[in-house]
Amino acid sequence: MAALRIGIIGGGYMARAHSVALATLPVYVEGLPLEPVREVICDATDELARAAAEAYGFRRWSSDWRAVVEDPDVDVIDIVLPNxxxxxxVLAAIAAGKHVTCEKPLANTAAQAEEMTRAAQRAGVVHQIGLNWRLAPAVQQARRLIEDGTIGEVRDFRGFWLADFGADDSAPMTWKYSRAGAGSGALGDTGSHVIDIARYLVGDFDSVVGLSRIHVPFRRDPATGDPVAVDVEDDSAFLAEFSGGAYGYLQNTRSSPGRKNHCGFELHGTKGSLTFDWERMNELHFYDSRDPKDRQGFRTLLMGPAHPYAGHFWRVPGYQIGFGETKTLQFLELVRAIGGDGQVQTSFEEGLRAKQVEEAVEASVESRAWQQVPR
Ligand SMILES: NC(=O)c1ccc[n+]([C@@H]2O[C@H](COP(=O)([O-])OP(=O)(O)OC[C@H]3O[C@@H](n4cnc5c(N)ncnc54)[C@H](O)[C@@H]3O)[C@@H](O)[C@H]2O)c1
Structure with missing residues (x-):
């Protein structure tokens, strides 16, 4: 099998998730068109890069991302850098003719995301954004039940991601709490996944109106101890109208004490309802209005080989997968697309659409009025 040589740029938290996914993909999935190889990893200093290469099983390391992008022995550039x-x-990787996978959010602004999307399309390279949460088998199964008409016409969608990692005001300043570093706060960080799941299940957004809050206005610089202003939201909520007529309510916060990773959705259609909570990500809850009255109630579908993508892992429903396996699925799509055997679901276009929704929400917060989402 021909090798597909991956160069990861960024050696932090997500680099570990990507490395595990690349290592386990050929173990889980037989018949890949190409064999993913952890060729080179790049971090900001030699010390960090060497440590990342040793820890994550890469052949080589570098502290010069431009050299990695230009490296003729690298086929795919995988970007897990600060937003x-x-x-x-991404633009440099595309210019060098590489296939690209990039973590979410695609960019700090929709204008940048559009430039990256059009450049990738023009170059004809495979491009993917790390919106892996939609790849969870239960979310894929939800889409199947909507597509085959089981749920009927979707009337409303409530999506949420409640976490408390930002509630601690003594937690230090990082790039994730600054507009220059992250582009946005909870809305673009966890919210990009919720927006993507909403689009995946219900369709495009038409218009939005929202509110946001900064709860911790200053955080301490970890090096100097000086207070630095936080200029992105800790908390965001918005109402939405979808192009198909359904309405939505989406909430993203990193300031809800006790909520660790409470990400999910509830949606109602003319024939039934679906609910999903990532903290129990192997389950989809399904209510069918056509059930006889004396046995109506939500049933729990436990993901297994009968459900999309779950069959790549274990033979028995209930053996369960986790966050890491959704990254394995992301790379499965990437390797197959590059090998000419399928397409990625989450191309840059999906990242651009999510960013456009985020910017429309931000504009509505400013204007305190409904905003149209660009189409
Ligand atoms: N899909 C998901 O579920 C998910 C989850 C978490 C984070 N993310 C995304 O992944 C990306 C990375 O987030 P993270 O949590 O891994 O961040 P992180 O801060 O842990 O890692 C970023 C890495 O980039 C390195 N870096 C900085 N400047 C560099 C340079 N000039 N050259 C090379 N390396 C450099 C840093 O040293 C660090 O190792 C972000 O875009 C984030 O939004 C996605």
Whole structure:
């Protein structure tokens, strides 16, 4: 099998998730068109890069991302950098003719995301954004039940991601709490996944109106101890109208004490309802209005080989998968697309659409009025 040589740029938290996914993909999935190889990993310093290569099983390391992008022995550039760097590195990778996978949010602004999307399309390279949460088998199964008409016409969608990692005001300043570093706060961080799941299940957004809050206005610089202003939201909520007529309510916060990773949705259609909570990500709850009255109630579908993508892992429903396996599925789509055997569901276009929704929400917060989402 021919090798597909991956160069990861960024050696932090997500680099570990991507490395595990690349290592386990050929173990889980037989018949890949190409064999993913962890060729080179790049971090900001030699010390960090060497440590990342050793820990994550890469052949080589570098502290020069431009050299990695230009490296003729690298086929795919995988960007797991702070958001503000995505734009420049993605454009350089595309210019060098590489296939690209980039973490979400695609860029700090929709204008940058559009430039990256059009450049990738023009170059004809495979391009993917790390909106892996929609790849969870239960979310894929939800889409199947909507597509085959089981739920009927979707009337409303409530999506949420409640977490408390930002509630602690003594937690230090990082790039994730600054507009220059992250482009946005909870809305673009966890919210990009919720917006993507909403689009995946219900369709495009038409218009939005929202509110946001900064609860911790200053955080301490970890090096100097000086207070630094936080200029992105900790908390965001918005109402939405979808192009198909359904309405939505989406809430994203990193300031809800006790909520660790409470990400999910509830949606109602003319024939039934679906609910999903990532903290029990192997389950989809399904209510069918056509059930006889004396046995109506939500049933729990436990994901297994009968459900989309779950069959790649274990033979028995209930053996369960986790966050890491959704990254394995992301790379499965990437390797197959590059090998000419399928397409990625989450191309840059999906990242651009999510960013456009986020910017429309931000504009509505400013204007305190409904905003149209660009189409
Ligand atoms: N899909 C998901 O579920 C998910 C989850 C978490 C984070 N993310 C995304 O992944 C991306 C990375 O987030 P993270 O949590 O891994 O961040 P992180 O801060 O842990 O890692 C970023 C890494 O980039 C390195 N870096 C910074 N400047 C560099 C440079 N010039 N050259 C090379 N390396 C450099 C840093 O040293 C660090 O190792 C972000 O876009 C984030 O939104 C996605």
């Amino acid at each position: 503000a760097m995505h734009h420049e590195v």
